[in-house]
Amino acid sequence: MSQRVQIRFGQQVRQLRLAAEMTQEDLAHRCGLFRTYMSRIETGQANPTLTMIQAIADSLAVPIPALFDFAEAAKGTAGQTGSSPRPKRPAS
Numbered sequence: 001m002s003q004r005v006q007i008r009f010g011q012q013v014r015q016l017r018l019a020a021e022m023t024q025e026d027l028a029h030r031c032g033l034f035r036t037y038m039s040r041i042e043t044g045q046a047n048p049t050l051t052m053i054q055a056i057a058d059s060l061a062v063p064i065p066a067l068f069d070f071a072e073a074a075k076g077t078a079g080q081t082g083s084s085p086r087p088k089r090p091a092s
Contacts, residue, residue: 007044008070014042016060016067030059 017027028038032055040046041056048056057064 003044006047009048009067010042010044012067012070013056013060016062017042020060022060027056027059031055 017024020027022030024038024042025035028035031038031052033052037046041048041052053064053067057067060066
C-alpha cells in the first residue's frame with residue numbers, strides 16, 4: 001500500500017499547525033505525544049490511530065475532515081520544497 005495518503009495527511013497537519021502558530025513541540029504536548037512522533041506524522045512516516053487523529057484535530061481546533069482536506073494543502077504548498085522556516089517575529 002502506498003504511503004501517499006500518510007504524506008498528504010502529514011502535510012495537512014503541518015500546514016494547520018503552522019497556521020495556528022504552533023511548534024511541533026506545542027502540538028505534540030497538547031496531543032500527549034513526543035515531538036519526534038509528531039515529526040514522523042508530519043513527514044508521513046507514521047500512521048496515527050483514529051484516537052490520535054481526534055486528538056490532533058481537537059488540539060488544532062479543527063474538525064476531523066479538515067485534516068483530510070488535501071486539495072487545500074496542495075494549494076498552500078505548491079512550489080515549496082523542503083521545510084520552510086518558522087515565521088520571524090518583528091523586532092521590538
